Amino acid sequence: MRTVCVHASVTYHILIEKGSLSQSGPYAAQVFRPGSKAAIVTDDTVASLYLETVKRSFEAAGFTVPVFIFPHGEDSKSREVLFQLYDFLIEQEVTRSDFLVALGGGVVGDLAGFAAATYLRGIPFMQIPTTFLAAVDSSVGGKTAINIPAGKNLIGAFHQPSLVVCDTETFRTLPPETFADGVAETIKYGLIASKSLFEEMEQGHIEEKIDDIVTQCVSIKRDIVEQDEQDKGLRMILNYGHTLGHAIEKVTNHSVTHGHGVAMGMLLIARLGEKMGFHSPELTQRMERCIASYGLPTHYDGSVAELGESVLHDKKRSGSIIRLIVVKNIGEAEICPLDVDKFIEQLSEVQ
Ligand SMILES: NC(=O)c1ccc[n+]([C@@H]2O[C@H](COP(=O)([O-])OP(=O)(O)OC[C@H]3O[C@@H](n4cnc5c(N)ncnc54)[C@H](O)[C@@H]3O)[C@@H](O)[C@H]2O)c1
Numbered sequence: 001m002r003t004v005c006v007h008a009s010v011t012y013h014i015l016i017e018k019g020s021l022s023q024s025g026p027y028a029a030q031v032f033r034p035g036s037k038a039a040i041v042t043d044d045t046v047a048s049l050y051l052e053t054v055k056r057s058f059e060a061a062g063f064t065v066p067v068f069i070f071p072h073g074e075d076s077k078s079r080e081v082l083f084q085l086y087d088f089l090i091e092q093e094v095t096r097s098d099f100l101v102a103l104g105g106g107v108v109g110d111l112a113g114f115a116a117a118t119y120l121r122g123i124p125f126m127q128i129p130t131t132f133l134a135a136v137d138s139s140v141g142g143k144t145a146i147n148i149p150a151g152k153n154l155i156g157a158f159h160q161p162s163l164v165v166c167d168t169e170t171f172r173t174l175p176p177e178t179f180a181d182g183v184a185e186t187i188k189y190g191l192i193a194s195k196s197l198f199e200e201m202e203q204g205h206i207e208e209k210i211d212d213i214v215t216q217c218v219s220i221k222r223d224i225v226e227q228d229e230q231d232k233g234l235r236m237i238l239n240y241g242h243t244l245g246h247a248i249e250k251v252t253n254h255s256v257t258h259g260h261g262v263a264m265g266m267l268l269i270a271r272l273g274e275k276m277g278f279h280s281p282e283l284t285q286r287m288e289r290c291i292a293s294y295g296l297p298t299h300y301d302g303s304v305a306e307l308g309e310s311v312l313h314d315k316k317r318s319g320s321i322i323r324l325i326v327v328k329n330i331g332e333a334e335i336c337p338l339d340v341d342k343f344i345e346q347l348s349e350v351q
């Protein structure tokens, strides 16, 4: 087993191990109150694959296990499902001595995490990520959120999990394009913080060393989150490619998934960075080759001008300045403040 320890406002461990779903109960028993309720929150797809194993493991470890299952998909990260979940927790008499278990991808983690942050003014929770993206990104760092019609993740809270158990065997059942979403985030970690990780991604065959790759990613995220838990500065570099990635997700009504949007977003920023003289064309080409080798998109087919419009309304924009994350050398990210109008103008010239 690989263990990564996070010292944020809460200190917690991330356990990465093949087959750990069946051990998730005993692991939880080392962290949570014995005999308490472990309310599992999951979606229908994950439930049909992994719920029984996890539920049995928690029950055997002495927990009472109410289960809340909602339909899979981004649309469920909503006010409606959130309030159904609150009602369920009340009905099941879940108290502050109990905890939630988010079993699934980023949608489950964000929704269950936000419910845990707000129900009874906050109860503990645990993450069991079952997508590659959730394992390397959303299950770590304590950002939780739901979507509202005005935009994605607009209602949220920082709430750290008390434990993360990652069973990389679960990635085997992912549709290839969902696995590729995690690949995009992993390439991002390499680009912003680790040349050797990027090189490993270039070499391919990552399934064989997936535990090590997840460990590297969460360690990078841990190092950044420990310095800037509340996203006031440094943590922004984790958003490399995300401003445009989010815009692509938004204008395509989420038919483009998060990782696919990030892949295109990183390449648009690289082309823009190249044009502005921040780095050589070789860097863009190398990124493009690596991203394409995993079947991820390298070009955005829609209107880049429309993306610019969407960025204008991005919540991360402060005043007339946009803080662009730029990779000048592989493994090193920088925050470059840029006038929004200049950004939009430059962007309209890249594709
Ligand atoms: N909080 C954060 O820091 C953070 C970071 C990145 C992304 N996110 C959020 O995460 C969400 C995307 O996460 P995601 O890509 O995991 O999406 P997801 O949770 O919707 O999972 C994708 C699909 O895969 C299915 N699935 C999950 N595990 C499976 C498995 N092992 N086998 C087969 N199918 C499985 C799900 O049912 C779903 O249909 C977005 O809402 C995004 O905003 C949050």
Ligand SMILES: [Zn+2]
Pocket: 137, 185, 242, 258, 262
């Ligand atoms: Zn992301």
